[in-house]
Amino acid sequence: MADQTHVLFVEDDDVIREATQLALERDGFVVTAMPDGLSGLEAFRADRPDIALLDVMVPGLDGVSLCRRIRDESTVPVIMLSARADSIDVVLGLEAGADDYVTKPFDGAVLVARIRAVLRRFGHAGGGDRTEPGATTTGGVLTFGDLEVDTEGMEVRKAGQPVALTPTEMRLLLEFSSAPGTVLSRDKLLERVWDYGWGGDTRVVDVHVQRLRTKIGQDRIETVRGFGYKLKA
Secondary structure, eight states, rough: OOOOOOEEEEEEEEHHHHHHHHHHHHHEEEEEEESSSHHHHHHHHHHHSSEEEETOOOOOSHHHHHHHHHHHOOOOOOOEEOOOOHHHHHHHHHHTTOOOOEEEEESSHHHHHHHHHHHHHHHHOOOOOOOOOTEEEEEEEEEETTTTEEEETTTTEEEEEEOOOOOOHHHHHHHHSSSTOBOOHHHHHHHHHHSSSSSOOOOOHHHHHHHHHHHHOOEEEEEEETEEEEEEE
């Protein structure tokens, strides 16, 4: 049991919560299911799960606020569940620190695939291993001005100070730093960072780029309109 993935699932709809819990358990996951945000936060602190699935509209402490509280304490992966793909709640959840989202109603197999994709990403945060012109490297540390990216130690420093990144943010930065000056499309980033083998929502990329900019410098990642983003060498 110790080597099984532990999922925290917070959902207020009894039918969805019970059906999804059974489906995940059939796929080998250990599931702690909670009906509201406050009990979800307590369960997170008590159990320290491997991944959290949070419905946006849960009572007590909404899913976005719960995500923010979890992110204040941990870099554990978080997937938001939203009933509306075009809802502002999706963007708010991503801005709060979520790594991905799934729209309800969802197929159990799709949810499991997204969970496993996120877990694979967190199990191996490495991006490309090549070093392109524009970056200097010493012992696995890439340097871009005052930004240092340790590709072996998975650490980032700006002006000598450590920068705390989530694993998703780290993978995104590694993709950019492996090819400084090269434009990477949103679809390519979805494929490489989020492990999407199908078309995904590019808002996931946009919000994570903005989160990364706030940590490493707003001008470090340049938007190339109509094409994507690139890291300034």
